[in-house]
């Protein structure tokens with residue numbers, strides 16, 4: 006198997022003496038930093054922490070479902086488990102994951118900027134994120150919340166005596182964290198690009214984060230107001246969603262899904278960006294149809310705002326609007342498919358190598374495609390009425406979000422690890438982890454399509470015995486998956502001390518981020534770069550290498 | 559041996575020194591190339607933030623329009639129970655404060671410290687007047703049992719006082735006035751919260767303006783705050799007719 010890794014001579018190589026990590030010392034220098042790279046690391050730690058918290062609840066849910074009877078915990082405890090799982094995973098992991106960590110770290114570097122436009126606001130958004138996390142943890146300590154992550158009214162406002170208001174506050178704050186991140190990214194992309202970095206020379210990672218930011222900025226405030234109204238309804242009894250006062254619970258759904266459907270694209274778009282970077286690097290090719298891939302991000306962002314009611318087909322929207330929303334939903338599939346096809350073409354025409362990030366990309370493409378196709382099933386009115394609120398939906402969104410986003414996140418972490426830390430991760434064990442993750446994933450979620458199709462509803466602690474085999478498979482898979490997620494924790498930590506020195510450009514890639522030292526300086530660039538090429542100009546790179554070879558010969 | 563593994567040098571960075579860097583004004587942050595770039599970024603950021611505010615209030619206006627359509631009679635009656643003259647006075651107060659704030663921005667631009675301070679103080683005073691009047695209105699609603707919740711009372715709408723022009727509502731419709739008041743308090747409450755935050759920031763600006771910071775050419779915080787303040791006023795310009803003037807007789 007060929008590989009493109011080029012490491013400096015290991016006997017003499019050392020990390021650069023001055024870099025952003027050792028620029029300042031002490032805990033306070035981290036907690037008060039305005040450096041986007043350090044903030045990215047702060048995010049990375051905290052997001053990983055919450056990912057495993059969310060994972061713990063997932064484990065509890067799967068454990069309960071091992072047997073048909075609701076025997077491990079009481080039904081309301083079970084409700085709290087899946088609610089916490091959903092809330093933590095969506096608001097504290099998926100939404101911020103790639104933008105707040107990899108985006109924060111690389112977006113400024115990729116466009117040749119010294120930092121994001123508003124470094125202090127960037128730090129503030131990390132603090133907001135942490136405050137949100139503390140609220141969610143507090144809810145837990147107080148006894149949890151059991152509305153499901155969707156807070157559906159009037160269930161959440163009237164019938165459940167759990168800590169909806171505390172959680173709602175947490176999510177409101179988390180919302181501001183992502184609004185500020187989005188705002189920062191948009192301004193940075195518009196105003197901070199280096200000379201020569203035109204819109205069509207932007208790396209696709211920047212495009213996709215830009216599109217996701219637009220969604221964050223426009224969608225999140227609507228969620229915020231919906232959540233405020235729920236909290237007010239619970240605490241002081243205003244009646245905007247309360248049917249006994251003439252309010253309409255459906256209004257909540259409209260407001261909620263107006264954010265939450267675009268939110269699935271907030272979660273997945275930055276992942277698309279990672280995939281584009283990795284695919285082009287490991288196929289030594291410009292991404293096929295660069296412009297189409299760039300614009301499809303924008304198209305997804307725009308269409309994403311017009312399909313929310315497909316979450317409400319069975320909740321009393323009129324037949325006419327259901328039909329329109331069904332059609333619009335199908336339309337969103339188009340730009341996503343464009344991306345998949347373009348990545349496939351890029352690979353077909355390039356010379357592929359199989360480093361770890363690339364393995365995750367294969368995982369991503371396979372799983373996301375399945376998830377997306379089943380989304381089209383759900384988007385068609387007739388099918389949805391039958392499949393909604395079953396495990397089929399659960400499998401669908403786990404295929405897109407876990408199979409899609411999480412694979413992309415891991416691909417990105419491995420891809421940029423050498424740049425962030427200056428050291429390589431160990432290749433063998435990381436490939437092993439990628440394969441374990443993939444197998445674990447299929448084993449966990451594929452049975453859920455089947456069991457959902459057979460009619461098992463979501464959100465119940467007990468189920469008829471005939472579904473047990475599939476559930477046991479799923480729980481076993483979750484265990485494997487858990488191992489797959491734990492492995493990187495260990496070997497990445499190991500690599501911090503023992504990993505091979507990476508040098509500035511181990512993948513022989515073209516992006517601006519690979520032209521500065523690893524780990525970078527606090528100011529990223531000693532001189533402002535002037536960009537003269539389009540992104541992913543591997544032909545230029547190959548020619549240059551040829552010339553050098555001749556020179557040597 | 560594959561070609562790549564013999565190449566140990568990364569591609570040469572396409573990095574050139576950027577040409578002559580001028581003296582930086584003291585307020586220019588290190589990561590901006592020019593003060594102009596910094597100013598543009600800040601004002602662009604502010605506009606985007608206001609866009610998120612529009613979406614935020616948009617949710618409330620959407621709810622308002624929906625219910626007003628459904629329960630028009632209840633909305634008219636409830637709206638007529640508001641104190642229109644006070645609302646009108648407040649509208650005038652806010653427009654004046656927008657004017658004094660605009661004066662503040664202008665004073666910063668012509669670098670006149672005294673005018674700037676006066677304008678900021680005037681804006682603060684007008685802000686407090688607005689909040690004061692709002693408190694009076696809230697208090698009235700409280701006394702009349704028009705605050706949604708346990709003590710809400712619909713009798714004013716079912717049996718309007720003899721001398722008023724109000725049409726009596728059916729009990730069912732009268733109940734819907736509660737939604738109107740829910741929205742009234744939510745919308746004006748969120749608006750008032752924006753004012754309170756604004757006044758707090760004004761105090762900070764005033765305090766820093768005293769040191770002469772904003773009359774050195776560094777006008778961007780004043781400019782940006784001006785945008786915020788005008789936005790909050792504009793929201794009120796929509797709230798006033800929507801809430802107070804639905805169907806005046």
Ligand code: HEM
Nearest residue numbers: 269273315316334338377380381383384393398402405406
């Ligand atoms: C791009 C990544 C996607 C993500 C991250 C995603 C995520 C989700 C999530 C979280 C839900 C569950 C909502 C709930 O709690 O009930 C969901 C449901 C749904 N998704 Fe997706 N989705 C994606 C793509 C798609 C696509 C491409 C389509 C259609 C073409 C689609 C159509 C649907 C529909 C119709 C539902 C509603 C199912 C129901 O509750 O009846 N999704 N999706």
Ligand SMILES: [Cu+2]
Nearest residue numbers: 266313315316
């Ligand atoms: Cu959706």
